[in-house]
Structures are given as structure tokens and as C-alpha cells.
Amino acid sequence: MKPLDRALSWLLSGRRSAASHLLLAPASAWLMIFLVLPAAGLLALSFAHNGNYGEVVWTFGLDNYRRAFEPKYIPVLLRTLGFAGGTTILCLLLGYPLAYFLSFRAGKWRNALIIGLMVPFWTSALVAFYSWMVILGKEGLLNSALLKFGFVSAPLGILYTPFSVLLGLVYFYLPFTVLPLYGSLEKIPRSYIEAAYDLGANRWVAFLRITLPLSLPGVIAGALLTFIPCLGDFLTAEILGGPRFYLLGNLISNQFLMAQDWPFGAALTTLLLIGMVGGLMIYRRWEPDA
């Protein structure tokens, strides 16, 4: 027992750098093998060429990147930014009041409600989106109900519209917005708000001058956690979007699955990653206590 105790206290004492390295080793090895190496492979692939029948030819050049900036892809990029931006804004509008409620008003229900927020993650997004198809389709639950109660005379075409794509995205990403918002609202010392009241602020002023500014890191974190994965999302547009809502994620998955042009797909992915990392660096600059 003794040597084990000593080894443990050596490991956890946090004074020796060797011990720190050992603590970091498992996660570093994991990230190395499953993140850094594949990303490096992807980067290398993005400079390669596409050979006969989609074979990768390892001659290097910038052609794939040149192709990525062809004007025909601009609408795809703008559409993706539009959907990701729209989703982020909607998630913030829906998520902020929800996070505020959870933090300030939910009382004993809080933990149950937070668990409830996670429940959608218990099913795969795929199953969830197919369920939405069943609900939104022409013969779907929603249309049947609307028809039955006489709200509409003919089934509405809800599926395969910008609305159905946004619905799917907001449905899926809302918890990603709410949790950081909730976290930052929780961190606000309640005494600050009470101090504002003591100094004569009404509820509205206290919210605008104290709560909102102090929750901004959460707003930004929530927005980024929604916006960034949205940029790469392809499943939602694929299932709920139909052919006219082709996003960057679809373009990339198409290179790997259909067009058999892995190098071009890798170049697009690299550019997307650069954009995302750039966004995160901007966030680091904004974050007050970074």
C-alpha cells in the first residue's frame, strides 16, 4: 500500500512537471492519434491530386484550393453562413430567456429541467430528423391535424423549405446555446444585482447594466458553439432540406461519397477548419478573463 500511496501523492501533488506530463499523457495520446494525425493527413491530402476513378495521386499543388474559390461555390458559402447565422440568432432568442429562467426562476425544478434539456441527445440526430419528416410531411402528423381541425384546406408544403431546415438546426443546437448561457448566468454573484437595486436601479436597468453584460461571455460561447458546428452540418439539410438547400457540409460529404474526389474534399474541409479556428481565436480575444 505504501508505495502506491506515495506514487499517487507524487502524481497528484502537482509540483513536479514529470507528474503533470503523466497526467496529461492519456488525453494527449488520444488527441494525437484521433485528432492531430488525421488532421495532418487531411492537410496532406488537400494538396494531393485526384487520379483515375478517384484514386489519390500524391503529387502536390494548390489546385484544390484554387478550385475551392471558384465563384460557383460562393452561393453555397453564403447559404451556409445564412443558415448558421439564422440558427445562432434564433437559438439565442429562444435560449436566453430559457437560460435566464433556469438560472433565476426554476428553483427546485432546475436540475430536472436541465436533464430534460439533454434528453434530445439520448436519440441520434438521424432518428430525430426522420421523426421530423414524419411530422412535417404532406401526409404527416402536423398536416393531418391542421386538415382535421379545418385550419387549412390543402396540406402545407413544410418539408424541404428553409423553414424545415432551420427548424431542424434550431431543434438540434438549442442545448448547445443554452448550457453556456446558463453557466455564465449562474456565475453572476446575486449580490451584484442586489447592489444595483439598492442603488436605485429598477429590474430593467439592473438587467441591462449588470446581468446582460456579465452574461456576455456565455452569449458568445453559446453563439460560437452553435454557429461553428452549424457550418459543417450536412445531415439536417440532407434529410429536411431537399435539393435546394445545399450547404458546405453537403458539398464536402459529396466529394467523399459521390464525386470520389477526396483531395478536393480535404481542401474544403481544411478551409472550413481554418475559418472555425479563426472564429475561436476571435472569441479568445473577446473573452474578458482569457
Place this chain on the structure above:
Amino acid sequence: MASDLTRRDFLKIAALTPLMPALLAACRRAEKGRVVNFFNWSNYIGKDTLPNFTKATGIDVRYDLFADEEEMFAKLRAGARGYDLIVVGDYLIPRFRSLNLIDPVPPGVLKNIDNLAPRFRHTSFDPDETTVPYLWGTTGIAYNKKSLKTKPTSWWDLWDAKYKDRISMLDNVRDCIAVAMQLLNIPQTTRDPEDFKKILDLLVKQKPLVKMYSSSSYLNSLVAGEIDLAMTWSGDLFQAAKDNPDLDYCLPKEGTYMWVDCLALMRGSRHREDTLRLIDYLLEPQVAADNANYVRYASPNQMAWPLADPVLRKDPRVYPPQKMMSQLMLHHVLDPEQSEMWSETWADVKVA
């Protein structure tokens, strides 16, 4: 209803995670015993065909599905190994051969090979008979006869603005580009960029009318009445018509394509002997007839024809009469450069 959809997308996910197929394959390798790992299209084998084979021979068949050839190809390229037998479309055979994904069927091993009709022996896409024709069919137009006032007769009906949002097209580079070529009177042998520009324009012009590009889930939408007009593969529609009798099939008057799906031996297979036994079994007249009756595609097996369901046998949509047969074209075998031009054009249609 949703089983088809989910299957398709699970495949998509599987194809995206190169590790998963490799792991699956590793598990397979560890298994002992007589088994054939068979990779086939969804809805593409009789209900009892494989259980009967296992009963007759004691060889297990592990059956795996794909819903899209290009995705299947991507999955194999991503490292999915461990399959013994695979169904490959005629036009993909040269590609599979040149990438060394399949081995030729050794000559003289299959005792039932002579059951195949002469038309399906030494074909243009596989003159050396390295693969074995399994089923064949045509590409045509599926429609809902109750919702449409006039019956479609031409490929141009899929470009008719009055059917906006009620049309689906196969998500398949081969069929879509080929039809556009046919409508523009461009030969499949072309490598003129101008031609591909015209093809792109024609398909992009159609895009605002198209509700979905899909090779399998559109069948559910047809049955449910979400769409009324679809480019389809013959047998898939006949299967769907079992669930909705209002669905019918037409071969467009411009003529259309026939295709032949073939059984091929995967390279690196460890169950070669049992796989060949399964191929031979599928070539037995009664087995081939039962199989074709179930999946509603035409059999290339002429000994099976007398045993086929007479309703199907006489149906000109399944076995087109001689005159029509002569109008059916096989897809041209593309070289790598042409193949690249085709997929690039198709990718641009998606982006537009």
C-alpha cells in the same frame, strides 16, 4: 416505412467513419465456420433465397446492404474489407477491376453459367465474363396515375413546370447525365467540354422543379403521395406499387437505358469456394425465378423464364418486347477522363 431510409443513412454514417467497417471486417475475420459475406443493394433479393441456400448447403450468409452504388464504392475505398460477394452495376465493373477491388470468376467452375441468355454472355462491359449477371432492369419514369391528368410519355415530362415540387430524380450520376445526353442528342462517348456545359444547363434548369434527388427514399414519398413523378429503376417501382396500386411505370418514348447488375468476387475474400457455390446456386433456374419474382426485376437466366410468374413474364414493363429491347441501350463504358467529366458535371448540378 422508415426502415429503408434509416438503412440508407446508417450506411452514409458508416461510410463516413472509415474505422467502423474495418472493425466490422476484423470481427468477421475472427469468425470460424462456413460463411459468405454478401454486400448487396437494399430490396434486392428474394425473402427465402438466402435461408434456403443455408438450409441446402449449411453455409451461412451474412448479408449487408447499400442504397447507393457510389456510396458503396466509397465505403469499400475507405477500407471496408471482409466482403466475399458484391453486386456491381455494369458500368462500375471496369472501375472495380482497375482498382483491384474484385477478382475474376475462374472459368469453368460455375456449372450453371450456361443458363444465362446469350445476350448476357460476353457483354460489352465485361467481355471476359469476370462477373456473373444477376438481375437487370431499365431506367424509366414512375408516376401516380391518380394524381396526374395525363400519363407521362417522355423524359421531357420531368422538365414540365406544371409538375413543380412533385418530381424526384435518381441521385445517380450515370442515369441523370445519360438522360440529359439523350435529350440533347449528345453521344455518351463525348469529351467535349461544350457538351457538358449544355448538359449542366439542362439539369440545372430542371432543378427548381425537383423536390428531391434520391435513389431509395423517394419510393416512400411516391407511395405516400408526396411526389407524383420520379425517375426510377423498374423493379423498385414495382415493389413500391405493391403498397400503392396507383403507381405505374413508363419507358419514355425517346428510348432508355437498361443496366445489368452483376455478382463479383471481392479481392481478399477468404471464402472463395463457398462464394462460388452461392453464385452457382443463384444461377439455378428455380432459385433465379423465385428471386426475380420477389424483387420484380428481370432475370438474365433464360432457364428461369419459363418458371417465372406469368404475370411478370408477360409484363412489357419488366420484359420489354423484342422491338423495345432493341431500343434499349447499355451505358457506354467510360474511361477515367470521361468518368471524371461526368461526376464533375453532376457535382456542379448539386451545387448550382
